[in-house]
Each structure stands twice: as structure tokens, then as C-alpha cells.
Amino acid sequence: MKTSTRFLTSCCAAAVMGVHATSLSAADLEFYFPVGVNAPAVDTIQALTDTWAALNPQHTVEAVYAGNYEETTTKALTAANAGQPPQVAVLLSIDLFTLIEEDVVVPISDIAHTPEDQEWIDGFYDGFMKDAEFEGKTYAIPFQRSTPVYYYNKDAFRAAGLDPEAPPTTWDEMIEMGKALTVKDSNGNVSQWGTRIPTLGLGGAWLFGGLVVSKGDVLTTQTGVEARIDTPATIASLEFLLELSEQGVMAPGGISWGDTPKAFLEGQTASMWTSTGNLSFVEENATFDWGVGFLPGGDGPGAPIGGGNFYIFSDTTDEEREAALDFIKFMTSPENAAIWSIATGYVAPRADAWETPEMKAYSERLPQALVALDQLQYAEREFATFQRAKVTQHLVDAIESVVTGNAEPAEALRAAQEGADAVLGEYK
């Protein structure tokens, strides 16, 4: 029932807009998409795709679920290598350099070249466009973008005598308040930690990017050939992670990404750093009063941005490209971006989406969603270079070896820098 109402809304909304009655010649589109959040995502994408097809009877479109991000990229690259790429796909923003190196995508700014098109591209938040551009061209359009925020248990704040409306904003406050929030049982075992920042795997590296941004630096730039792993900002960030556990605010050892929301919901931690993609999951399952704040920062606010963008593949006809562009415009139109954002928790990528009545109602019901939007101006691109998988692994290894107590920050980061430079050397 809920889905069909949504579906109807999107039909009406699109019809009112009336921009889709373009007289394009026929094209058959294949659209690969990944799923990274809980269930309704597939249904929502299917409903939106069907609506576009209904509005554009001269075209056909097949929405193909392609696994998680990594599997979707593998599938798209395999198909492209065989000369049968999807016309359009949602892939990780950080896969941009891989896709360019494999020469399988076209810059969207080459297809969208009218002044209206330019205006449309300019309508996306700058933060989301940072990692969609390469050498002055726009290669991707933001769709399912997320950013981490600081989730906290207001009841736990009250119990510790802290103001539930004033979450920590700096690293020092994180430690200070964290000490007050840490609860021990009669045997001296910790029953509730002050905070939980995932440090293992790619999720750990993603959040680490936020720490570095808050110290006024970035891990990578838009050239794709620079990895800034060994800098004063990264050393300070890694030392801060160590300090959290040394001060007894965060559990020692590595912390996994996947278990974190669970630990928060079960009260094992009073706060956590994780993606806005969890908003609806936490809303559904939390048995306590909870809030969301900016990620506390070193010298100021800072966060990484992640998620997926639309790409158009290069082995396609002009008609297919035009149709693909129209499809992307439809999917990111204010009404549809709102539907998608509300269904999944992804941050709607355009200011006009937040102006829609649905989105206004949503942010009134769940004001926590607005925090991520406000934080966006302080957010920077996620770690992305050519040979991303190899280069990121050096960073991941460095963070993991330090938090598990097997290496010193400065030394581990230096080794990671050397490893990354060796990979990137030939691209410079």
C-alpha cells in the first residue's frame, strides 16, 4: 500500500514537471544498480524505473540488480569488456578513476551541454560534485550519497548528567564527555562505552578520512595520483583514535563497521560514528531517545562523503546516451530524489529536493536527517585514486595495525605512504 502511494506520487509529480515529454528516438536501456541499505531500496528503484518507462513509451529500460557496489562494478566492467555495457549504472563515486582508466565511461558534461543542462548540473551540492569531476569534466551525477554523523543516546547523556541537546563537537569534548558516559558494572567491567568509531576495513578508512578533514587536510585530491597518508593531520588522527581507548572511552582493539549500529541499539555504547544510511534502521529499532550531531572534529568540523553516482557508459549510441541522460534527470528530479532519500536515508543531492513537501514533512518528522545536510559544507571526497583497491589497502593496513597495538602511528603511516607511492608512481 505504502509503495503504491509513493509510486502514484512520483507519477503525478513527474507529469506536472512535464520535462520528460521530449521527442527522442527510441533506445533500449540497461541500468545496473547496487543495493547497500535495507530492503525497500530494490522496490523503490523498480517503481521509479517503471514510471520513467511509462512516461517515455518510445524507450525501454531494464533495471538490473547487480549485488553490492563491488559486484556491480565487476559486472559492469565485465560486460563493458565484452562490448555489451549497461548504458547507465550506479557505481561507487570512488571508482571514477578505475572507470576512466578502463575507458568505459563518457563524461556526462559532454552529453549534457546546453545551458539548461549546465544549470541542472550546478543544482547539485558542491560537496557531492567534488568526486564526480576529472580534468574539468563532469563524469558522474550524485544519486545515493551518504556521509557519517555522530549518533548519540540522549537517555545515556541524561543519566551521565550531560545536556542531551549538546553533543560533543571537538575531540577533547569527545574524550571528556566519553569518560562521563562510560559505565562500569560492580566487577569493573565496562557495560557501556563512551563512543564507538569503527576502525577496521574500508569503513574504518572512510571515517578516518573525516578525522583528517577536521584537521584541515585531505587524504586524496581530484588528480587521482596523490595519496596523502603520511601527514601531520593523519598522524594526529590516528593518535586520537588510540587516545580514545587509552583513556577508557572506547573499547581497545579493532572495531568493526557492521556490528556498530547493533552495539549502539543495545546500549553497549552511548554514541557511535556511522553512515546516515542507518537513520531509518536506528529510527525503527531504537528503544531510547536518540540524537544526531556533526562528527566531532580536531580543529573544526569535518566529514568524508561516500556512496554512489550515475555513470553513462561509452560504448553506446547517441540515442542511448540522450535517453540515459533523460533517465538520470528523472531519477534525480526533486520529487524522485525525495522519494529515494526518504526510502533509504541517503542524503538527497540537490537543494530543490529538500524544498519538496514530502521532504519537508520528512525532515520535520526526523530532524536528524538535516544534520547530515548541514554538515555537507565541511565534507570532503572519500579516498580515491587510480588503483584504488591497492592504494586504499595500504591505508587500511596502517590503521588496523595501529589500533590493534601492533605498530606506532608515525611508523605505520610512513610505511603505508611508501607503499601507496610505489603503486601511484607510474601514474604521475
Place this chain on the structure above:
Amino acid sequence: MKKGMNKILWSTLGLLLAAVWGLPFLYSVWTAFHDEIYSANFVLNAPLTLENFFEAWRAAPFALYFLNTLILITIVLIANLVLCTLVAYAFVRYRFRWSGILFALIMVQLLVSPEILIVENYLTLSRIGMIDTILGISLPYLTSAFGIFLLRQTFMTVPVSLDEAAQIEGAGAWRVLWNIYVPLAKPIYLAYALVSISFHWNNFLWPLIVTNSPEVRPVTVGLSVFATVESGVEWSLVNAATLMTTAPLIIAFIIFQRQFVANFMRAGIK
């Protein structure tokens, strides 16, 4: 006395190993039948629910996926049994030029991991227009180096005198294969079928990549919808879906358990 102690030690070890093996399974049963809040919270009188199964069933067209998986493993299994038997029989019974090298070539395939071949196989399939078909998924697996090896080794243990006696009685090559070799290798066939079915039941990446439409996709693709790393993982839902998709295998094993064990025993005694 010493024997008694030994027995106790072995039983304890056995129970311990069984617990290590069984705990993850018990955990998935627990979470599948309880609400998400009880997934790490073991309260004995927690209310049981089937809601997870309903929700998991709705998340993807599982009925269709089950049918596809069934068709897929049937094709693969039949093709495997027929082709591997014939190839193994030829290697054992006939002496022909290059047979040693040919067998070595087949063995080399065991060293090649199937993932490396995905791009090449995709290319081949797309050239012959078999992308997005169940036959296309099964094509690279229709014969198996492992199956050929296994059956060849088994056929070699069949006494030559049996074969010769049958020939004297006037049996042709087909008759000998069907009446002598195949019945004697029955336990091996069962064991191989078990391994093959569970492998193809679980295969994920290849079917995901060569298929686009729900009409041809297997259950593993449906299962992957629940691996939502970006938001929190709902263990109760994931485990309900996992139990649901593995249930046919588990039930089949329980039903055929006696035959399996008996056959393995017989194979072992020989």
C-alpha cells in the same frame, strides 16, 4: 580402566567439536525465529515469530529463484554425470595416443580458479547469445575435471577380470560400462553429486554477472539483497533468509542421511 578414560576423552572432544560446528547454526535458528531486538540477547521466554521469514520471502521473488536454482543444478548434475562418466571410461578402458597428456591437461584445469575466467567466459557467452539464460550459467560447468579424475580413479579399481568376463559373455562397451563400472562406482557418484549440488547451490558471482532478469537468477542472488553493509545488518532477517534458502539442502540431507553414511562407509571399507 584406561579404555574407559579414553572413551570419555574422545566423547568430550566429539561433543566439543559438534558444539563448535553447531553453534553458528543454532544462533541462526535463534535469530531467525525471534525479533531483531533478541538477536544478541538470549532471553529464554522471548516471543517466537515467523515474521522474519515472511519479510525475507517478500524481499525477492524467491519462489522463482528456487525454481531456477533447481533447474540449474539439474542441468549441471545430469551433464556432469554423463560426460564425466564417458570421459573417465575412455581413459580407463581405451589406450590411445596422447592419452597421458590429455589427462594431464584435464588435471591442469583443477589449478585454474574459475573467477579468473569470468571475463573470458562472459565474452564467449555473449558471442553465442547466451547471456541471461540458465543454460548460459551452467555452460562453463557442464563437465568437471574433478569429476573426471574421481571417476577415473574409481574405474581403475574395478578388476580387469570382471570387464573381460563380461566381454566374453558378449557384452559391448556400453553394456560393460552400464552393468559393471557404474554400479561399482555408486558411492562415488553419490558423494560427487553431493559436492556438486552444494557447490552450485551456493555459487553466486558467476550467475550474478551473466544474468540480468529475475526469471533466470538463482537463490543466492536473492539472498544477497540482505547483505546491506552500508546500513546496519539485520541478523534476524539475514538468518531467516539463509535458513530458508538452505532448508532444501538440509532436509534432503536428513532424508538421505542413511544412504549417504552407508555409502561412504562402503566406499571407505573398500
